[in-house]
Amino acid sequence: METVGTIANAPTLAQRAYNIRRNALRMGEVQGQGYIAQALDIADVLAVAYFHAMHYRPEDPSWEGRDRFLLSNGHYAIALYAALIEAGIIPEAELETYGSDESRLPMSGMASYTPGMEMSGGSLGLGLSIAAGMALGLKRKSSRARVYTLFSDGELDEGSVWEAIMSAAHHRLDNLIAIVDVNNQQADGPSTEMMAFEPLVDKLTAFGWFVQRVDGNDLNAVIAAFDAAKSNAEPRPRIIVADTLMGKGVPFLEQREKNHFIRVEPHEWQLALGALEAGKKS
Amino acid sequence: MKPTVSATPSGKPRLTTSAMIASIAADGQRTKPAPFGHALVELARNRADVVGMTADLGKYTDLHIFAKAFPDRYYQMGMAEQLLFGAASGLAAEGFTPFATTYAVFASRRAYDFIHQTIAEEDRNVKIVCALPGLTSGYGPSHQAAEDLALFRAMPNMTVIDPCDAHEIEQLVPAIAAHQGPIYVRLLRGQVPLVLDEYGYHFELGKAALIREGRDVLIISTGIMTMRALEAAKELAGDRVDAAVLHVPTIKPLDAETILREARKPGRLVVVAENHTVIGGLGEAVAALLMRSGVHPVFRQIGLPDEFLAAGALPTLHDRYGISTAEVSRQMKQWLGR
Numbered sequence: 001m002e003t004v005g006t007i008a009n010a011p012t013l014a015q016r017a018y019n020i021r022r023n024a025l026r027m028g029e030v031q032g033q034g035y036i037a038q039a040l041d042i043a044d045v046l047a048v049a050y051f052h053a054m055h056y057r058p059e060d061p062s063w064e065g066r067d068r069f070l071l072s073n074g075h076y077a078i079a080l081y082a083a084l085i086e087a088g089i090i091p092e093a094e095l096e097t098y099g100s101d102e103s104r105l106p107m108s109g110m111a112s113y114t115p116g117m118e119m120s121g122g123s124l125g126l127g128l129s130i131a132a133g134m135a136l137g138l139k140r141k142s143s144r145a146r147v148y149t150l151f152s153d154g155e156l157d158e159g160s161v162w163e164a165i166m167s168a169a170h171h172r173l174d175n176l177i178a179i180v181d182v183n184n185q186q187a188d189g190p191s192t193e194m195m196a197f198e199p200l201v202d203k204l205t206a207f208g209w210f211v212q213r214v215d216g217n218d219l220n221a222v223i224a225a226f227d228a229a230k231s232n233a234e235p236r237p238r239i240i241v242a243d244t245l246m247g248k249g250v251p252f253l254e255q256r257e258k259n260h261f262i263r264v265e266p267h268e269w270q271l272a273l274g275a276l277e278a279g280k281k282s
Numbered sequence: 283m284k285p286t287v288s289a290t291p292s293g294k295p296r297l298t299t300s301a302m303i304a305s306i307a308a309d310g311q312r313t314k315p316a317p318f319g320h321a322l323v324e325l326a327r328n329r330a331d332v333v334g335m336t337a338d339l340g341k342y343t344d345l346h347i348f349a350k351a352f353p354d355r356y357y358q359m360g361m362a363e364q365l366l367f368g369a370a371s372g373l374a375a376e377g378f379t380p381f382a383t384t385y386a387v388f389a390s391r392r393a394y395d396f397i398h399q400t401i402a403e404e405d406r407n408v409k410i411v412c413a414l415p416g417l418t419s420g421y422g423p424s425h426q427a428a429e430d431l432a433l434f435r436a437m438p439n440m441t442v443i444d445p446c447d448a449h450e451i452e453q454l455v456p457a458i459a460a461h462q463g464p465i466y467v468r469l470l471r472g473q474v475p476l477v478l479d480e481y482g483y484h485f486e487l488g489k490a491a492l493i494r495e496g497r498d499v500l501i502i503s504t505g506i507m508t509m510r511a512l513e514a515a516k517e518l519a520g521d522r523v524d525a526a527v528l529h530v531p532t533i534k535p536l537d538a539e540t541i542l543r544e545a546r547k548p549g550r551l552v553v554v555a556e557n558h559t560v561i562g563g564l565g566e567a568v569a570a571l572l573m574r575s576g577v578h579p580v581f582r583q584i585g586l587p588d589e590f591l592a593a594g595a596l597p598t599l600h601d602r603y604g605i606s607t608a609e610v611s612r613q614m615k616q617w618l619g620r
Contacts, residue, residue: 111404118375123399129365130400133372136357140333141376160396163362167369170360 013219016086017047018280021249022273023082027098027105029269034099034107036272037253037262039079041183041244042150044217046083049148049179053226058088061115065145068134070119072127072151073181077109080117089116125158127151128178132164135173135237146230150179154186157195162207168237169208177229178209178239181216183246187260200241209239216242250275305473306418306506306596313473314448318411319347321455322381326352329459333373335359335382337366343383343413344471363393370408371400379407379459386412386427386468394433401464402439408464415444415468415505416557417586417603422593428586432562434466435534441465441487442534444505444556444564448474450531453485461487468505477509483529490537492544496526499551499614500544500579504530504564507555507584507605514610521620526550533564538571545577551617555584557605582617584610 011019024039050056054067071080081098084090090104097103104114108122119130131149138145155161168176182200184191192198204211210232214221222242229238247253247262250272256262264272307313326332326348334340334348338361349356357373359366363384370380389397389412401408412430419425434442443458443465445451451470458465481493493508494515501511508529515525528544530537545552545568552572554565565583572578586603600606604613 119371120399120403123395125364126368126396126400129368129396130372130375132365133369133374134376135372136369137373137376137378140373140378147372160362160364160368163360163365164368167359167362167365 013047013051013223016051017043017219018249018276019086020046020079020082021276023085023092023095024078025250025269025273025276027078027081027095028264030096031099031107032266033264034078035075035261036078036264037246038076038181038183039082040248040250040253041217041246042076042079042181043082043249044219044222045150045179045181045242045244046079048219048222048226050083050087052223053230054148055145056087061089065143067145068118068147069116070127070131070134070147070149071109071117072119072121072149072155073124074108074110074121076150076152077105077107077117077121080109081105081114084114084116087116090114124152124155125160128161128164128168131176131178132168132171132173135168135176136171138175139173146175146177148177148179150181152186153180153182153184153191153197154194156180156191156197156200165204165207165209172235173237174235176237177226178237180239180241181244182241183244185246185258185260190258204239204241208236210234210236211239211241213241213243216244217248249279251279306470307473307475312476314476315473316344316347316471317448317451317474318455318469318471319344321452322348323351325456325459326355329379331377331379332459333357333378333380335366335370335373335380337361337363337384337388339384339413342385342471343411343469345381345383363388364396367393367396367408367410368400371404371406374401374406374408375404379409381409381411383411383413383469385425386415386430387425389466390427390430390433397464398437402437405439405463407462409458410464410466411469412467413469413471417591417599417605418470418506418557418596420594420596420599423590426591428559428591429562430466430468431533431556431558431564435562435567439464440534441532443487443532444468445470445485445531446505446508446529447477449476449479449483450485454487454531457485457487470506475509477512478529485531488532488535488537490528490530490532490540492526492540493529494525494527496524497550498524498618499553500526500528500547501553501555502528502530502541502544502564502568503555504533505557507557510605510607510610511555513607514614517607517611518614521615523614523618523620525614530564533567536567536571541568541571542575542577545572545579550579551582552579553582553584553614553617555605555610558585559588560585561588582613584613
């Protein structure tokens with residue numbers, strides 16, 4: 001099994017995105033906390049990455065021919081675990097262990113803990129540099145695999161990210177597809193107010209990347225962006241700037257006062273799961 | 283370490299040392315050119331997984347020799363040390379063995395978190411090889427890595443090596459390539475002194491080696507201070523001081539067995555000598571080992587003071603900060619009451 005989404009009768013991408021959100025909410029309920037608003041905003045991107053774009057073997061997460069997925073923003077681990085569970089790389093039962101002692105699912109993603117987790121994030125701004133090295137390595141091996149890496153708009157503040165942006169273009173890493181989650185929220189407030197990064201498309205284009213900006217919660221737009229990133233023939237690294245809505249899919253969380261680490265009351269996890277399901281039916 | 287002599291307007295001779303390309307070798311000392319670069323080329327002939335990477339310091343870390351021999355296995359990452367080590371982690375993840383070079387200050391101070399998180403925490407097989415260790419540049423604190431051993435000793439998974447000379451550097455290159463895991467190596471580049479071949483020495487990862495026997499004092503030394511200790515021991519012999527020299531190239535993991543065996547021999551002053559701040563390097567590592575093991579010789583440290591070091595000519599600075607041969611001898615005699 002390689003590209004899961006191409007199998008006949010497979011769940012639709014909308015169903016996958018729903019399942020990722022549901023898995024994330026269930027993990028959040030276990031811990032009573034988590035970066036749930038981010039998990040909800042990035043679920044559509046992860047659904048397209050894992051069930052449309054990427055090649056991998058769920059039963060063999062370190063299969064040499066797999067596409068690599070590097071989670072730079074380690075605090076999004078809850079979202080990636082949700083996707084890895086949906087992909088069959090992590091058993092669903094482990095969801096109950098999220099953030100607990102001895103769990104393979106720590107709150108911040110680490111390569112040594114979790115199958116399918118390719119890097120240890122958490123210290124923000126690391127991922128794109130590792131991705132550049134992996135992309136160089138794959139080219140050395142004449143591998144057709146690609147490196148995908150997800151990072152957050154706040155990470156654009158880190159100088160190392162721009163080192164890697166310059167380097168990937170310099171080395172013509174056309175096997176590298178980056179996704180930046182622009183939810184405009186970082187620890188101390190709205191990302192654009194912490195350090196202005198717009199006009200982001202112009203900047204990244206000037207740095208030599210193939211750039212697309214999409215509504216990261218519009219599945220069809222995200223699919224088209226991944227397809228174009230893969231099929232583009234230019235010798236450039238590719239980046240998808242995904243504008244997302246924190247809390248997406250759970251209206252009362254979408255409307256909650258924006259915060260890096262939103263507070264969810266114990267009784268609200270079940271309400272959130274209910275709201276998610278209601279949204280799916282409507 | 284041959285200073286340039288020129289005249290000042292007043293007519294007095296002026297000592298200057300070229301900051302970055304100076305050799306640590308004394309005038310007339312036997313040397314070997316670029317031992318790291320040549321050894322890496324030799325290694326790479328039989329190891330297709332070996333790649334070279336640098337952050338705009340290929341020429342200053344002797345990696346240009348590798349670049350010339352294997353241009354398609356050489357990655358110039360630009361003057362971007364965080365990227366250098368992150369990308370080295372990525373190449374290691376893909377099965378390659380990167381030798382990543384820069385100056386010791388930039389690896390230890392600027393890129394520390396990248397090495398910590400992307401290399402050490404993930405136990406990636408990256409060899410970090412860094413020039414200008416300790417006080418081997420007269421350029422000032424920006425290029426003097428007085429604290430690199432302390433920083434890398436404190437990092438889990440990291441092996442830390444401070445070689446003495448060209449002979450040892452040649453031998454350690456294949457040895458560290460045979461070891462799976464991250465390693466930090468202090469590099470001497472350019473015309474590198476050749477010393478240990480005369481003693482029949484052979485580098486073994488993780489092993490200390492008794493280079494010279496002596497009854498009065500045991501000098502436990504690492505890096506270029508083993509060269510200084512051997513020179514000082516010869517001088518001291520003229521004053522009827524019999525000095526043993528135990529060379530400890532691998533700072534971490536420490537060869538506790540050999541150090542304790544030697545330190546337990548009675549009646550000897552124990553002196554640890556290192557080209558590093560007295561904080562957190564070999565001296566404190568040995569002191570802690572001796573304390574934990576209930577071994578209590580009279581103990582002294584030779585190392586750089588806990589201060590920002592001056593710019594200037596290296597011979598001047600090595601005298602001023604107590605790590606020249608003459609200063610090592612003088613301190614030893616003072617401690618022994620000779």
